[in-house]
Amino acid sequence: MNEMTLMDTTKQQTVAELEHTNENQHNEYIEVKTSGIHRHGVFAITDIPKDTKIMTYRGIKITKEESDILLKNTIERHKRDPTNHAGTYIFELDENFDLDGDIPNNDAKFINHSCEPNCEVDVVGEEVLIYTTRDIKQSEEITYNYGFEIDEKDIYDFKTHPCKCGSKRCAGYILAEEEWPKMKELLEKEDMLLKKDKS
Numbered sequence: 001m002n003e004m005t006l007m008d009t010t011k012q013q014t015v016a017e018l019e020h021t022n023e024n025q026h027n028e029y030i031e032v033k034t035s036g037i038h039r040h041g042v043f044a045i046t047d048i049p050k051d052t053k054i055m056t057y058r059g060i061k062i063t064k065e066e067s068d069i070l071l072k073n074t075i076e077r078h079k080r081d082p083t084n085h086a087g088t089y090i091f092e093l094d095e096n097f098d099l100d101g102d103i104p105n106n107d108a109k110f111i112n113h114s115c116e117p118n119c120e121v122d123v124v125g126e127e128v129l130i131y132t133t134r135d136i137k138q139s140e141e142i143t144y145n146y147g148f149e150i151d152e153k154d155i156y157d158f159k160t161h162p163c164k165c166g167s168k169r170c171a172g173y174i175l176a177e178e179e180w181p182k183m184k185e186l187l188e189k190e191d192m193l194l195k196k197d198k199s
């Protein structure tokens, strides 16, 4: 049995156990539907006040090693069949573990990133809670900032994640707000080098 088959088998067992729980089903605040940002998104079905815990990001706790295999496998699957848009729903729990959110009853996996979000994620122990950071109107898309950082080993890798959040403050790429000044510096540097090459 290879690594992936072993992981799939363990996951099927865990998913079967999770299917007995009803958490996140018939959530009173949200629904999943097509999003203008990317494929599916999560939308408010009612007005929601600031500081409301609207849902939990659920998943199976996996090691970083398992996470890497999962990511590699998804990329390979997509390369073999570009019409297969199966996403990777990995939530970074801490420096040792992630959550594989690709399980039933985890609508939070469909929350898209925004540079001007209306929610925040709070990791309390192993629970990942999604909170509103302002009042939200019915039918607004629920978003949070994914908090991606610039990879020191591959500083322009952020360009593989262009942002389509559509907000006035959109930084152009999916990155934590703290990284925006560094991102701008890097883009300016790249632009200067390109101009120098052309002259």
Ligand SMILES: C[S@@+](CC[C@H](N)C(=O)[O-])C[C@H]1O[C@@H](n2cnc3c(N)ncnc32)[C@H](O)[C@@H]1O
Residues within 6 Å of the ligand: 035, 037, 038, 039, 040, 041, 087, 088, 089, 109, 110, 111, 112, 113, 114, 162, 163, 164, 165, 174
């Ligand atoms: C956790 S999924 C979110 C749900 C996704 N829309 C779906 O239907 O599977 C994360 C993926 O959604 C896409 N995505 C999320 N926010 C985005 C944004 N602001 N701009 C562009 N793509 C985004 C990216 O492809 C990202 O890898």
Ligand SMILES: [Zn+2]
Residues within 6 Å of the ligand: 114, 115, 116, 163, 164, 165, 166, 167, 169, 170, 171, 172, 173
């Ligand atoms: Zn954006």
